[in-house]
Amino acid sequence: MKAILALAALTISSAVSLHAAALPEAQKIDAILAKEWEKNNLKPNPPATDEVLVRRLYLDIAGRIPTAEETQEFVRSNDPAKKTKLIDKLLGSDGYTSNMFNYWADVLRLTDNVKGRVTAEAYEEWLKKQLKANTPYDQFVRNLMTTEGGVWDSGSIGFYMRDENKLDHLAYTVQVFLGTQIVCAQCHNHPFDKWTQMDYYGMAAFTYGMDTRGYEKNALKSLAPKGKKGAKAPDVDRAALKNMTKDQRKAYMAEQRKKMEATEAEEAKKPQLSRADVEMVRKSFQDVMKPLRYTSISWTDKLPTLPADYKYPDGKAGQSIQPKVLFGHEADIAGSPTRLDAFSKWMTSPENPRFTTVIANRMWKKAFGIGLIEPVDEMMDSTVPSNNELMEYLTTLMQEKKYSLKSFLRVLYNTDTYQRMATATEVPLGETYHFTGPILRRMSAEQVWDSMVTLSRGNIDDRVEDDNVRLHQYLDDLSMFLNTVNSKGPEALVEVAKQGNAARVETDKRIAELTEQAKQMRESGGNPDAAQKLAREAARLRKGNSNDVLEALLGEERAQDLRRGYQPDKKGMSAYDKAALAALSKEERREAMKMGGSLSLNARASELPSPAKPGHFLRTFGQSDRELIQNASDDASVPQALSLLNGPASEVLGNPLSKLSQDLKNADTPQQKLELLYLSFLSRQPTNNERAVLAQVIQQRGDKAVDDVTHALLTGSQFLFIQ
Structure with a gap:
């Protein structure tokens, strides 16, 4: 037992010399950081070994550990460009899509546990397609902000369907995309920032017209009462009007009114239903229309009004509020077809003082474990990055890369700084971290799950679905x-x-x-x-x-x-290879079938219900409940240890049909089996000291040594942490 505990406690060391960063932009980042190290009399962390780096890259980009074969392919390669080539390969893989989906699902609070389940699932699929296509981030945000119509048109309507309260939705939107928390100002002037309640309602006026009950308006359109002459303004092309002379505008408007009046006259000729008939139809169709609930949204010109308890002198309760942005240049409302369109263009403009900085900082934190601005979504006028020169360069770099997150991350992963050993000491609250290397982090719940899937099933990244x-x-x-x-x-x-x-x-x-x-x-x-x-x-x-x-x-x-109705596929059900099953002995087949249903390690976290139900492995390891933005946790707990030590995860990994079991079966000696375990779990071979400990384990435990070492590696910090 002492040998096992010693084995679990050992750490790795050794390093190789660093090469010059492969990309000019990466070299620029390294140079900025080097000045910071010199200024603060610091030394960068040692270079990471190939074994450490290959594992880190797979976890950070593809969201899982590499298979033993993938590790060996990288480590054995003598190609001087192998690091850059691996980064490019992983950024182009479905594993990247799966991993980034988990990240954005946490940020955007995607959940299946809403009234519109169909819309929620279509929203998730839409997000995966956007990530796989590498849609530029500014366009991605504009797509979300200006979405409209039915879910059959675009799953992106789930963005507005996520929150029934439109005032709450505005607060989440500003926090996610502008890194600014204004939620307090919804009810009163912000106690710690400059935002007033009037400021809040001015911002809310941009998005308040989005009606998430659109199905009621889309259904039974033909029953809608016909409008009277002059009841509404004619449809106009505002962009065209902007370039017209006064006389041209007058003639244009007269023509549009004439067209509208002609249309209304035609409508008036059509038979009109009595109120009794309309009510009868609506009542008869009430239950029939239920499948259309929460499946469409529509834009109106409705404005928010100040609440009944409004107490400040700049407005009165019940007063309608016109749109007004919080900071930066004014939104071009007059030159846009809707307030929403003007808002989305203002938000994603390179001139916006926070939009680009926020996403550049978010991606930096994703790569290095801590942001240049912390918290990433609580920026104020007084906020100062830990390295202002670097933050300014990253903001410029994001714009130069035309908001391609893949291109931006490619630069970060190619820096020498990222490819150094991780800093294992925690950065004290309030102190500045000078990025001598990335921060040591525990895997996210999804990374733990997907790594277990890799051990059980190998690389199944190509099974990430495009279309449901x-x-x-x-x-x-x-x-x-x-x-x-x-x-x-x-x-x-x-x-x-x-x-x-x-x-x-x-x-x-x-x-x-x-x-x-x-x-x-x-x-x-x-x-x-x-x-x-x-x-x-x-x-x-x-x-x-x-x-x-x-x-x-x-x-x-x-x-x-x-x-x-919609019956979702049951993902993650057992689908073992029949040939592999036939190759087992009768006792092994019985054991495989008995274990196969205990935990479905056959699908990546991105393909499972989002989020998982309470009590599921993912939730035990801290998966967000999606009630708050980035509400996941990486805190350790006793249930986590028990789940790894005695739970179904270890049973499935021990299933005779799992990839790990099959690989172990093909190893000839106990020593080879234990070396394979190290390669599978930690992406490296045991050190000399560990080999000595392993020899003792084999001597003391005999045939049980493999199970003992498997449990030690599975529950050890080296497996759960990204070094």
């Missing part, structure tokens, strides 16, 4: 349903509703009869199974009321597809 086929089939059904309803015309909808009402009367009558019969049967002590059967028939008929309307609209087959 089942989801898109259902979205197509929803779009088809909405289009069918809107294409029917008022008279057809009234006819369907009348048929539905007639059927409902007969059905309700039959339901009442069945309910009464079941009641009498129970009271008289009759056959309880027969009574239950009657009750089930009544429930079926009750459900059938809305089904009749749906079938009248779509036909029986398509109505059945829509009623079936």
